[in-house]
Amino acid sequence: MSLRVFNTSTGQKEEFIPLREGHVGMYVCGVTVYDYCHIGHARAAIVFDTVYRYLQHLGYEVNDVCNFTDIDDKIIKRANEENIGWQEVTEKYIQAFYEDMGQLNITPPTTEPKATDHIDGMLDMVSSLIEQGKAYEAEGDVYFSVRNFAEYGKLSGHNLDDLKAGARVEPGEHKRDPLDFALWKKSKPGEPSWDSPWGPGRPGWHIECSAMSRHFLGTQFDIHGGGKDLVFPHHENEIAQSQGCSGTPPVKYWLHNGFVNINEEKMSKSLGNFFTIRDILERYHPEVLRLFLLSHHYRGPIDFADQYLEDAKKMLNRFYELFDKVNSALGTSSLDIYIQQIIDNNKLASDFVTRFEQAMNDDFNTALALAHMNEELTRLNKEITEMYSDPIKVNNELVLIDDDVARLYYCGKKILGIFHSDPHIYKLWNIDHLNLDTENVEALIKQRKAAREAKDWAKADECRDALTALGVVLEDTAQGTVWKVK
């Protein structure tokens, strides 16, 4: 079965056939850098990172472009509020973006262009649109003439008359039609500006993506992604500009992720009901957030609450228990070595991997893929349980199991972007947050060991209760007592 993707512009799942065999051009709308990223940004980043990873898994060479919007009203406003230069604002939040995305294990895209590095490309497109009669200059502004683009509204399923009812013209604008949108804005005194044939000004929001996608991916490319809220007007306008220039539809498949909600309401800057990525990562391992977001289909809404992160955390713990068990039995990093061997020897195929791929092929159904992973996890745990109860089988069958564990590990680590941590270290992730005195922990474990050897169970339980109070959980195994953080 081949990959099928839901295309916003047709409203259907379609077989994914790239424009150029073996290659995929993909553009994902990035962030406007005037504040820290919130969980909604995290979702978009994780969804399209997973798309990127899966396309690579399928063998495509992917050119993945994700932009920074580093000139915009909100950036100027923020700079004025803080009485600093607008570039200080963008530099600060671009840096923060890299830190957050690194935490979330987002694969760095092939290219991460900044809008302000592509002003020339935007000016070219605006000039071309004016020459073709699809845009017009008015008092230093330039507007796209929506009535001159027959397909306007196709992506978002609107028609011009419906849209007209809700459209309005801001004071100071000089649109011929309320639906026309700005390609170029005349700058006010003191605002950042660039020279243009129409006087000093700055680009409208939408034109940057048209210019940058054209520059890096050409006039036609395969996938354009972003949040659902960008369908209208941003992506609708992008199509109008790009197609207005080149004469051809710029994008073959439009993919849009659903929102993150708080109490069933959209999380957004304007409603003020948002959590930043940083807020969450103070309390939860980044992979918990990632797993939580991937346990829902990317197109649907997700309601956000700590309880759901707790659920995801427990699911993640189960996987890491197995990986830690295998690594501690076979040596640190042995799973990573196995993954490489499996790839090198072309032994990735298995019934489980087939099921996983079938789920992913159906419009990146990560929720179903995770269900298969959980089933596989249970199956492997069962085999290991049986092996330990029958020592003769251990030597004969351990190798077979290693391959299957490695396949499971591969799907999570390479495709879903989880299992990035060392399994043993993962279990201790909360140490910093608990302010644990590890020497004290070790001492208590030692005391308990002595008490157990003396069969002083009351004393042994006393030690463990003390550790429990510290948030430490013990496990007595054949290899000795190990501990982890709750």
Next chain:
RNA sequence: GGCGCCGUCGCCAAGUGGCUAAGGCCGAGGUCUGCAAAACCUCUACCGGCGGUUCGAAUCCGCCCGGCGCCUCCA
């Protein structure tokens, strides 16, 4: 007002015409353990309501109830 989405086990969540409706969390019982933990086993849903189409529907159509999104900056 226009366009569109959603309502599946106590909670989260796949499934969108046909095997006994995935999976996770929580809960109950059991195996293992000095006791635990981890792991494993067993148990827990006729899919918002009504009507229709069909041999057959959670899955298609209609109406109703409830929730939400876009149409204005927003992942």
